Amino acid sequence: MEAGQIDASPAAASTLRQNLEKKTIPSLDGLRGISAFSVALAHGWGLPRWIPADYAVVLFFEISGLLITWLLLTEQDRSGSIDRINFMKRRTLRLFPAFYTFWLLGWLVPGAPGRWWSFAYMMDFYNAIYAVPGTEVNIFGMAWSLGIEEKYYLLWPSFLKRFNRQSLLKAMLIVFPLVQVYHVVIYKSGHVMWAAWGFDTRIDAIILGSAMAIAIKSGWVPPAWSLRPLSVWASLALVMLLSGVAWVHRLSYGVLIAAYPLAIILMAVIARPPRILNNKVSTYFGRISYSLYLYNGLIVYFTSRLAFLHGFARVAVNIIGAILAAMLSYHFIERPFLRLKDKFHRPGLPARAST
Secondary structure (H helix, E strand, O other), X not given: OOOOOOOOOHHHHHHHHHHHOOOOOHHHHHHHHHHHHHHHHHHHHXXXXXXXXXXXXXXXXXXXXXXXXXHHHHHHHHHOOOOHHHHHHHHHHHHHHHHHHHHHHHHHOOOOOOHHHHHOOOHHHHHHHHOOOOOOOOOOOOHHHHHHHHHHHXXXXXXXXXXXXXXHHHHHHHHHHHHHHHHHHHHHOOXXXXXXXXXXXXXXXXXXXXXXXXXXXXXXXXXXXXXXXXXXXXXXXXHHHHOOOOHHHHHHHHHHHHHHHHHHHHHHHHHOOOHHHOOHHHHHHHHOHHHHHHHHHHHHHHHOOOOOOOHHHHHHHHHHHHHHHHHHHHHHHHHHHHHHHHOOOOOOOOOOOOO
């Protein structure tokens, strides 16, 4: 199989579950790395069209919903229950050290909007109420997606523990399109920022990822056509076309439509990991993706104050600076706490750094 190709054989569908059972899925590190890099590139370039940064966040949500739900279901299968306290300890050790270090460094920026909202993981509400289109990148702005995830995962383990999986799956397959319709209603009512950033309008992708995990655990196999190269490349082409849509529409209709082709890409990458996502460089970018996502806005803020930087030079400094900041954050802050986090996994459960 050549680099970048995905096997379309019938075995591709059957390996989806097998690969999800593995301790690590390197291709997902690569996918996360590319997604985080696209966000850093978009911000470093001044939010141009044709860079699918907004859809990278949709993909982050789907990956998160799929992997975390899969691990919770695996824990439930092996132990008969879900330890919600342990789950929150793992989430805290995964997210808090890097985020609050970044938050403290954010004090170097005077008057940064949303400082205390982001501290309480409420940046999604701040953006929905106070964000103004067309302004410069807010260094705390990226915290909106973390706020959505944290609120979702405060509730989700309890739902998994209490309700029958098949009933829960049916409910989610109803709720998912309803959230998308609700999103459109809010947008058409004139509440553009609410539709773009609100918790209640942007949880569709996490719900879809979670539903995929339950379905696959229950024996569902994606149709063969969805894993064929034509479907995967067509899905990627659609996402790239959507990235050319005007900014406001990307965060309305764009993010809703993109959830479907991104789900196909995600399943295909897991079923038959392409080599382009399985090399050491891609995997490493996946490991630093969380910090890269956090720090790129802060780097853009400082470089924008350097009058001698213009054009491509500024873009290059933005990207290189964001990568260096992410590397330092990963090696000196994230990694030590990731080792500690692994101690809270029950015996026999995979301890993925991504969760």
